[in-house]
Amino acid sequence: MHIPDGYLSPQTGGLFYIVMLPVWAAAAKIVKKTLAARQVPYLAFGAAFVFVIMMFNVPMPGGTTGHAVGGTLVAILVGPWAAAIAITVALAVQAFLFGDGGITALGANSFNMAFVLPFVGYYSYKLISFKSAKDSVRRASAGAIGAFLGITAAALLAGIEFGIQPLLYRSDNGRPLYCPYGLEIAIPAMLFEHLILFSWVEAVATFLVIRYLQREDPL
């Protein structure tokens, strides 16, 4: 779910940029301390992976489309802070080069998919996989569940960001200035699609890649 330009007011867009500034700054600081030069290829892989995963539009028959992100997987591989950077870069390239996601909405899209998603996913994974063997199915399942929770949380937030617009921003004639659909439409729409389909795609893809990596190289 890449929120385009126009669906969020400039104030909302600006707010999320401001919210993301300390997140990006913290990520830079933490990654600077913990990232070894030999891990940079994994960071680059993470960004490339989420970029291409987001191009797989999954249709709901007769309905809309959505996509997985792969952000929790990247967080498991390089840590949530590095994942935040990797996913932000992918989102920025998508917005500027391909118009996928708005420029004014990049802060909000980053907040949802580059911050909340990998952090919820990663810490859920850590909790559920606690003390499990590195090559266990439980660990891979923990990643899948984390991924499911992460993307669903991101979808919920997007629904909220969309849905509060008509509440807060109306023109003189009473019409919404930005997203015209309120919380009662936006939240169910976002949650339903993801809980029914897209979160599952995210979970399964995460599980499969983790299992693959477990066979090749202990995580």
Next chain:
Amino acid sequence: MKTITKLWILVAMLVMLAPIGIILPELLKAKTAWGEWGPDELKRSAGYIPRGLEKLSSLWHAPMPDYVFKGWEDKGLPDLSFAYIVSAIAGIGVTILVVIGIGKFLAGKGD
């Protein structure tokens, strides 16, 4: 083969399969993703174009909007698929360059 090499092979395979992301929605007649409608689509479903949205939606003109070459929007699926793969390669290329740049800036000297 190193693990990272296998991971890049995975990315390469995903790039080749990326057109699934436009073929599947076409086959299943899926509409635009929720909340990603353009102003015209929104006018049809909501009955009007919100004024703020109308102004902001043309804020940025991306070089390859929606992952196809400009002027190729109405071409058939085979052409669009080709453009989609080119976009994926270009997008990933730029993404990798930016990340490597950031990585060099942030990562420790050597290891």
